[in-house]
Amino acid sequence: MIRLDALSVDFDERFQLHDIKWTLRPGEHWLITGANGSGKSALAAVLAGDGDRLSGTLEGVPERVALVSYERQADLIAAERRKDDADILDVMSEGTPVAEILGDGCEDLDLARNLVDTLGARPLMNRAFRKLSTGETRKVMLIRALTSRADLLVLDEPFDGLDHDSLIWLQGHLCELAETTPMVIVLNRFDECPDFVTHVAYVDDGRLPLCVERGDEQAYAELYQLLHLKTSDLEIPAADPAAQLPALDPDKPLVQLTGATVRYADNTVFEGLDWTIEPNQSWQLSGPNGSGKTCLLQLITGDHPQCYVNDINIFGYQRGTGESIWEIKQFIGYVSTALQWEYTVSTGLRNVIISGFYDSIGLYTKSTDAEKTIADEWLALLGISDRAEEPFNRLSFGDQRLVLIARAMVKHPPLLILDEPCLGLDDMNRQLVLALVERICLGSETSVLYVNHREQDRVAGIDNHLTLSDNTGA
Amino acid sequence: MANYFNTLPLRAQLAELGKCRFMHLNEFSDGVEALRGKKMVVIGCGAQGLNQGLNLRDSGLDVSYALRDEAIAQQRQSWKNATENGFTVGTYEELLPTADVVLNLTPDKQHTNVVETIMPMMKHGACLSYSHGFNIVEEGMQVRDDITVIMVAPKCPGSEVRAEYVRGFGVPTLIAVHEDNDPNGVGLALAKAYAVGTGGHKAGVLMSSFIAEVKSDLMGEQTILCGMLQTGSLLCFDKMVDEGIDAAYASKLIQYGWETITEALKYGGVTNMMDRLANPAKIRAFELSEELKDIMRDLYNKHQDDIMTGAFSSGMMADWANDDAKLLGWRADTAETPFEKTPASDMEIAEQEYFDNGILMVAMVKAGVELAFETMTAAGIIAESAYYESLHETPLIANTIARKKLYEMNATISDTAEYGCYLYNHACVPLLADFMTGITSDMIGKGLDIADTGVDNAHLIEVNEAIRSHPVETIGSVLRGHMADMKRIV
Ligand SMILES: NC(=O)c1ccc[n+]([C@@H]2O[C@H](COP(=O)([O-])OP(=O)(O)OC[C@H]3O[C@@H](n4cnc5c(N)ncnc54)[C@H](OP(=O)(O)O)[C@@H]3O)[C@@H](O)[C@H]2O)c1
Ligand SMILES: [Mg+2]
Numbered sequence: 001m002i003r004l005d006a007l008s009v010d011f012d013e014r015f016q017l018h019d020i021k022w023t024l025r026p027g028e029h030w031l032i033t034g035a036n037g038s039g040k041s042a043l044a045a046v047l048a049g050d051g052d053r054l055s056g057t058l059e060g061v062p063e064r065v066a067l068v069s070y071e072r073q074a075d076l077i078a079a080e081r082r083k084d085d086a087d088i089l090d091v092m093s094e095g096t097p098v099a100e101i102l103g104d105g106c107e108d109l110d111l112a113r114n115l116v117d118t119l120g121a122r123p124l125m126n127r128a129f130r131k132l133s134t135g136e137t138r139k140v141m142l143i144r145a146l147t148s149r150a151d152l153l154v155l156d157e158p159f160d161g162l163d164h165d166s167l168i169w170l171q172g173h174l175c176e177l178a179e180t181t182p183m184v185i186v187l188n189r190f191d192e193c194p195d196f197v198t199h200v201a202y203v204d205d206g207r208l209p210l211c212v213e214r215g216d217e218q219a220y221a222e223l224y225q226l227l228h229l230k231t232s233d234l235e236i237p238a239a240d241p242a243a244q245l246p247a248l249d250p251d252k253p254l255v256q257l258t259g260a261t262v263r264y265a266d267n268t269v270f271e272g273l274d275w276t277i278e279p280n281q282s283w284q285l286s287g288p289n290g291s292g293k294t295c296l297l298q299l300i301t302g303d304h305p306q307c308y309v310n311d312i313n314i315f316g317y318q319r320g321t322g323e324s325i326w327e328i329k330q331f332i333g334y335v336s337t338a339l340q341w342e343y344t345v346s347t348g349l350r351n352v353i354i355s356g357f358y359d360s361i362g363l364y365t366k367s368t369d370a371e372k373t374i375a376d377e378w379l380a381l382l383g384i385s386d387r388a389e390e391p392f393n394r395l396s397f398g399d400q401r402l403v404l405i406a407r408a409m410v411k412h413p414p415l416l417i418l419d420e421p422c423l424g425l426d427d428m429n430r431q432l433v434l435a436l437v438e439r440i441c442l443g444s445e446t447s448v449l450y451v452n453h454r455e456q457d458r459v460a461g462i463d464n465h466l467t468l469s470d471n472t473g474a
Numbered sequence: 475m476a477n478y479f480n481t482l483p484l485r486a487q488l489a490e491l492g493k494c495r496f497m498h499l500n501e502f503s504d505g506v507e508a509l510r511g512k513k514m515v516v517i518g519c520g521a522q523g524l525n526q527g528l529n530l531r532d533s534g535l536d537v538s539y540a541l542r543d544e545a546i547a548q549q550r551q552s553w554k555n556a557t558e559n560g561f562t563v564g565t566y567e568e569l570l571p572t573a574d575v576v577l578n579l580t581p582d583k584q585h586t587n588v589v590e591t592i593m594p595m596m597k598h599g600a601c602l603s604y605s606h607g608f609n610i611v612e613e614g615m616q617v618r619d620d621i622t623v624i625m626v627a628p629k630c631p632g633s634e635v636r637a638e639y640v641r642g643f644g645v646p647t648l649i650a651v652h653e654d655n656d657p658n659g660v661g662l663a664l665a666k667a668y669a670v671g672t673g674g675h676k677a678g679v680l681m682s683s684f685i686a687e688v689k690s691d692l693m694g695e696q697t698i699l700c701g702m703l704q705t706g707s708l709l710c711f712d713k714m715v716d717e718g719i720d721a722a723y724a725s726k727l728i729q730y731g732w733e734t735i736t737e738a739l740k741y742g743g744v745t746n747m748m749d750r751l752a753n754p755a756k757i758r759a760f761e762l763s764e765e766l767k768d769i770m771r772d773l774y775n776k777h778q779d780d781i782m783t784g785a786f787s788s789g790m791m792a793d794w795a796n797d798d799a800k801l802l803g804w805r806a807d808t809a810e811t812p813f814e815k816t817p818a819s820d821m822e823i824a825e826q827e828y829f830d831n832g833i834l835m836v837a838m839v840k841a842g843v844e845l846a847f848e849t850m851t852a853a854g855i856i857a858e859s860a861y862y863e864s865l866h867e868t869p870l871i872a873n874t875i876a877r878k879k880l881y882e883m884n885a886t887i888s889d890t891a892e893y894g895c896y897l898y899n900h901a902c903v904p905l906l907a908d909f910m911t912g913i914t915s916d917m918i919g920k921g922l923d924i925a926d927t928g929v930d931n932a933h934l935i936e937v938n939e940a941i942r943s944h945p946v947e948t949i950g951s952v953l954r955g956h957m958a959d960m961k962r963i964v
Contacts, residue, residue, distance in 0.1 A: 264558060303640075305559035308531065322510065324534040326642075342641070360642025364676055 001025050002047070002152075007056035009046055017042050019056070020208045022201065029178055029196050032186045033223075034203035035230035041069055043203055044154050044186045048072075062151035068141045069156035069186075076101075077137065080130040095128030098140055107149040115143045119166050135162075142170070146177070153177070156186040190224050202226070202431075209431060222398065222429065228383035229435040236440060237377035239412035240370050243357055245330055248315055253278050254331075254415055254447060255300055258311040262295045262304065269295050270468060279414065282441065282448040282461060287468030293451050294336070296468065297419055300449075302328045315414070329359040333408030333446070336419035340400055346391040349384070349403055350375045356407035378406040382436070398429025405436055409446070416440065417449045434459065475586070475614040477784040479685055487854075490685040493650075494856035496953070501666065502675040506533050508660070508667035512574035515540050517566075517588060519552040521632030522605050523579035526672055528559065529639040533671040538562035540569040540576075540592075570595040575664065577603050582890050583794055585609035593618055599657075601664050606691065607684035608890065610652055612787035623655035624665040625684055627691075628674060629862050630870060631886060635672060644673030646862060648680045648687050678953070680858055690855045692781045694863030695891035697774055697849075698842035699871045701898025703732055704808070704880055706838040708903065709910055710918050711813035713834075717915035721812075722819035724919060727828065729818050729879055731835050732872035734828040740869040743950040744840050745942050750829045751836060753929045755922050760937045762837035762917065767845055769909055773901055774849040777894075782853060790893050801889065804896035808880055827921075834918040840941075843868060847946040857949040865946055866953075 002024040009017045017039055024030060034040040045051060046058065048067035080095050098121070106112050116122055119139050124132060129140065142158060158174075159167050171194055174183065178196035187193060193200075202210040202223055212219045248254070253276045261271040269292040277283060287293050298304030299312060302325040312319040315331045333356065343352070343361050351363045353375040358365060367375075379385045382402050392400065401421065408416055418437065422430045441448055441461040450462055479487060514530060514537050516523050523539070531537045539556040541563060546553055556563045570576065570592055580588045586609060589602070596602065601622040609615045610623065617623050628635045630645035638645050647669050651661030662681075669679050695701075707728050714724035738747040748756050780786040793800045808814060829836060843865050850860035874883040884892045916922050941947070 265554065302532065305528065307560075309560040322534045322536075324506075325532040327534075355642075358642060362641060362643065364643050 002060040003057070004046070005057045005059075007046070007058055008054040009042070009051040010054050011042055011045075011051045015039065015042055016054070016206055017046065017051070018206050020046075022208055022211070024182070024184070026182070028198045029182060029194075030184045031193050031197045031200045032184060032203060033188070033190065033200060033227055035227075036188070038203045038230075039206040040186050040203040041071065041156050042206075043201070043208065044156050044184055045069065045071060047152065047154050047184060064148065064150045065152045065154060066145035066148045066150035067154045067156070068138075068145045068158060069154075071156075073134075073137050073141055076141070077130050080128075095130045097126050098129050098132070099125045101129045101140060102144055102147075105144065106147045108147045112143060112147045115146060118169055119143065138162075139166075146173070150181065153181050153183045154186075155183065157188065158185065159187075159192055190227055204230075204431065218396070222396075222432065225383040225399075226432045226435060229381070229432065229439065236409070237374050237381065239410075240357065240368075240374055242368065242370055243411065245411065245414070248279070248331070248414060250279055252316060253313070254281075254315060256313040257299065258313075260296070260299060260310050260312070262292060262299070262306050262310075275466060277415070277447060277449065280445055280447055281464060283450065283464040283466060284459075284462045285449060285451045285466050285468070286453045288453065291468035293468055294338075294419060297336075297417055297449070297451065300415075301332055301334055301417065326359060330411075331414050332359075333411070333413040333416040334419070335401070335404045335408045335417070335421055337423050338419075340397075340404060343400075343404065344393055346393050348389040349379060349392060349395070350388040352392045352403055353378050353407045353410055356410035374410060375406075378410060381439075382406060396429075398425050398432060401425065401429065401433055402436055405433065405440075409440055413446060415449060416446045417451070419451045421450075422452065475616065477787070478611050478614040479689070479782075480784055481614070487685070490683045491689060491854040492856055493681075493683040493686050494859045495681045496858055497675075497679045497681050499675065502670050502679075504663070504667065506535060506667045506671045508663040509535050509575065509671060512536065513538070513572055514575045514577060515569045515573035516577040516579055517541075517592065518578070518580035519555040519561075520579065520581075522628070522635070523552070523577070523632075524555045524559070525632040525636035526577065526579065526605070526628070527556075527561065528636055529673055530668070530671040531561070532639070533673075535671050538564065538569055540564055540566050540573075542566070566592055566595055571597055573597070573600060575601040575603060575668075577605075578609075579605060582606055582608045582888060586613055586615060589615055589617070593621070596621060601661070602655075603665075603668065606888075607650065607688040608692075608787070610684050611688040612784060613791075617652075617655050619655070620657055621655060622658060622661045622664065623652035624661045624668070625650040625652070625687060626665055626668045626672070626674070627687055628672065629867060631874075634870065638677065639673040642676075644675065644677040646678045646680070646866065647672065647674030648682050648859075648862070649674075650681070650683050650687055652684050680862065682856075682859060686855055686859055689781055689853070690850055690859045690863040692786065692890070692894060693778050693850050693853075693855075694846055694860075694867060695887065696777050696781075696786075696894030696898050698839075698846040698864050699867050700883060700887055700891055700895035701902065702838060702842035703868075703871060703875060703883065704895055704899045705902040705906070706835060706842075707732075707813050707875070707880060708811055708899070709906060710832075710834060710838075711811075711816070713910055713913055714915065714919040715812065717919055719915060719919040720819065721816045723821065723823075725813060725816040726818035726821070726823060727831060727919065728813060728835070728875075730823065730876050731828045731832045732839075733869070733876040734825055735832060735836055735839060736869040736872040738829075739839065739843070739865060743865065743947050743954070744843060744944065745947055747836060747839065748941050750826070751833065752830070752922075753934055755830065755833050757929060757934065757937055758917065758922065759833045759837040759840065760941065762834060763841040763844075765909065766837060766841035766906075769905060770841065770845060770902065773898070773905060774845045776901075777898065778849045778853050786894065786897075790890065793893065798889075801893050801896070804900075805884065805892070808884065808896070811880075814879055814881065830921040831919055833916075833921070834913060837917075839868065844944055844946055847944075851945065857945060858953065861946060861949050861953055865950055 004020045004022040007020045032040045032043055047061055048065045102112060121139050124136055174194055175196055198214050200212045200223060201208055212223050255277040257273060257275045260273040262269040285293055295304055299307045299310060308320045314328060317323040345362045347362055354367045354371045355363045357371055379388055421433050437459050441459060450459055514535055516527050516539050519539050527537045539561050541552055543565060576596060578588060598620050602617060604625045605627045607625050627648045628645050634645055649665040649669050651665060669675050710728055711724050715721050738750050751759055846864040847860045851857055871883060874886045
């Protein structure tokens with residue numbers, strides 16, 4: 001059993017893995033996955049002894065670990081170059097031939113010959129290793145690893161650059177090998193995941209937040225979706241040009257509350273609160289339960305009846321001067337658990353997203369083709385294109401949340417309010433929601449107002465903070 | 475004051491009863507303009523008053539509340555409702571003289587008293603609006619000539635009026651202008667703007683008359699909506715207990731059964747409700763409902779006749795004058811019935827089981843809906859109106875029984891509806907006594923034996939045809955189609 005406990009590892013000060021807890025038991029085969037730059041290759045390389053341990057422990061790694069990765073490949077080629085430099089003869093060296101590289105450490109000659117033929121590497125045998133193309137080098141590395149009789153095989157993107165036939169063959173071969181040799185495979189694409197893989201590790205930002213058992217179909221599907229959000233290069237779908245929101249004065253605040261107070265007969269929720277939200281300015285609002293976070297938001301959205309007795313200037317309207325709440329709501333995208341509970345409709349997902357154009361719960365108007373197209377783009381972004389017609393109330397809680405965020409964003413509102421968007425979600429869905437919110441923060445001109453007290457759910461790019469304390473105002 | 479309807483010649487009576495038109499969404503393109511900047515003052519802050527006011531304010535209109543002095547002095551619930559929601563609250567003297575529109579949303583029983591008090595304070599040319607026409611039609615209230623009198627009547631309880639608005643929708647609404655009080659010809663424009671302000675225009679507006687509204691509203695609530703559900707609850711419960719079915723199960727089957735069964739009605743009318751039964755059960759329910767209709771037809775006719783002649787309202791007004799003696803007595807009796815007193819079992823009942831074991835309940839709903847609709851249309855009420863006052867509202871009332879049985883239903887509906895409901899129940903329970911002796915637990919409580927599942931094809935086709943071709947189904951599919959156009963979630 002291999003066990004990593006609270007392990008932090010540094011890689012030449014370029015990258016660090018933090019606080020990794022991971023156990024690989026006999027008989028398990030793992031897939032490591034995550035976005036580019038998340039640290040999945042680093043985690044794989046740790047098993048092969050790479051990196052400098054900063055803290056924590058790493059136990060039970062077998063002696064002979066074979067690693068195939070771009071980094072190893074690059075190291076080997078660099079080593080070949082150094083050999084050249086070290087050569088003081090005035091004859092140009094050809095470098096080490098492939099045959100020699102393959103012979104070094106080979107434990108199964110028959111298999112090596114077989115692999116060379118099957119992968120079409122025969123013509124490479126007498127060529128210098130450092131003169132091969134990347135794809136060719138990769139084949140050589142693979143053959144070397146597979147014939148080394150290692151006790152643990154770590155393959156980082158093994159299928160990259162292989163032609164179709166080689167790929168099929170290799171998959172079959174790995175399958176056989178899995179009977180005897182534990183494997184850890186790094187893959188960017190989930191759909192190439194070999195059948196023998198029993199567990200999936202999801203790496204994000206140098207951490208290992210999730211491990212999922214292959215047999216847990218729902219968790220597996222969600223991980224797929226998460227990876228899709230993290231890795232696909234889909235853009236946030238554009239707004240509908242036919243449904244332009246009225247222009248706002250760019251020099252005026254989006255929201256200005258002056259001396260805001262919410263008071264009931266027997267209790268004052270907060271009083272004398274001043275708060276200004278400027279265009280393109282994102283905020284995190286936090287505070288304990290009962291401090292009035294939701295009340296404050298409702299003053300902004302117009303859902304709190306006391307918005308009419310407060311001094312609120314919002315999107316150019318002074319509240320209580322004859323504006324309708326729909327004129328206010330058109331500028332706001334809103335997601336909360338309460339909304340989700342309210343949204344108990346059997347409407348299909350596409351229509352739920354379209355309802356965001358109308359700020360309604362359920363859809364009461366015929367939608368346009370443009371709206372449908374945009375809704376479909378959002379479904380694609382969420383990785384659930386095939387479920388456009390599925391009734392909303394049959395979705396998992398986490399998926400509902402994602403769809404409601406898409407609904408809130410569909411019209412590209414100047415202000416997106418996310419009231420505890422991770423509340424009630426498990427780790428996986430929390431990751432999914434945060435991935436989506438990050439994408440939104442990156443890709444649009446929306447001011448995000450993020451309400452959450454969980455430190456670890458902070459979103460990159462939100463730098464203004466307002467904290468409400470328990471019933472005593474800000 | 476005389477019954478206004480009875481003062482009209484027959485031709486005018488029929489014309490008023492037949493007034494009903496489903497309005498097009500594009501007739502509301504002026505939005506709330508006719509009311510913008512006008513001062514709207516609501517009298518009473520109860521179920522309708524509070525919720526209509528919240529919607530109107532959120533639509534950009536100027537709303538405040540005039541409450542009677544006691545309510546303000548004692549800071550009653552109505553005062554709390556208005557102040558906690560940030561509305562201006564004042565006395566009649568403070569608010570009425572400057573009001574452009576006065577919304578009378580007090581209980582119907584109080585209308586004469588309230589209107590007589592406020593009328594002298596209203597400014598010249600103002601508008602008085604109602605959400606139910608009882609005071610004008612049955613009590614013959616005479617409103618000052620310079621005042622415009624309109625009605626905007628949401629066909630749902632106040633809580634729904636608000637909830638649907640917040641979702642971006644509304645509830646079906648009936649509007650009317652009292653022809654005798656439209657001196658400036660602005661009544662319709664004001665009523666339309668008011669319906670937009672409450673969100674009603676999105677769900678469908680019926681342009682009708684005070685008379686058609688009152689006569690159909692009374693008929694619906696007394697018979698199918700409240701009366702039939704009350705009678706059905708009591709009879710079905712007693713029968714199940716007689717047949718040896720666990721009382722707690724029986725209590726649950728009824729309490730939640732009406733809601734479950736009529737949910738199917740809401741989506742696809744009587745046809746869909748009947749389709750939820752297996753074929754042999756459907757045929758059985760059909761036969762029972764035919765039998766029930768034959769037995770109850772005269773009773774439905776009597777209710778409609780008494781409503782038309784004004785006998786019903788004068789009887790009820792006599793009870794008002796007698797400190798509600800009858801109403802309060804009947805209310806107490808209802809609380810003592812075995813159904814009301816037996817707590818529902820906490821066992822699970824699957825959705826389909828409510829249909830399978832509730833064949834008689836399905837038959838009662840079908841018989842009640844069809845009879846009420848037939849009786850109303852025969853009396854000259856237009857089909858659209860009859861549909862809203864029968865089939866459309868049944869699920870809404872059934873929901874209240876699911877919450878807290880008959881107590882909750884009778885607490886939620888108006889006193890007028892409650893009085894009519896007891897009246898119906900008192901006549902209907904004995905009327906069905908004979909019929910009930912023939913009922914066994916396969917029709918209520920246990921469901922049909924799995925063994926007898928055979929049906930005759932020809933007979934089944936006949937039954938299906940009869941269900942589908944009933945006029946309430948024809949108008950129902952048109953109106954639900956209108957709704958569905960706008961409201962795809964239904
Ligand atoms: N409920 C429904 O489903 C429904 C549906 C459509 C239409 N309507 C119609 O809407 C109207 C109001 O019904 P509702 O159900 O909203 O009534 P409600 O909930 O009983 O509210 C009545 C309000 O009027 C006040 N009030 C009572 N007696 C009064 C008096 N003598 N003078 C002044 N104010 C008085 C009460 O407050 P205080 O006692 O504190 O003063 C209370 O706030 C009725 O015409 C009804 O037919 C009702
Ligand atoms: Mg009614």
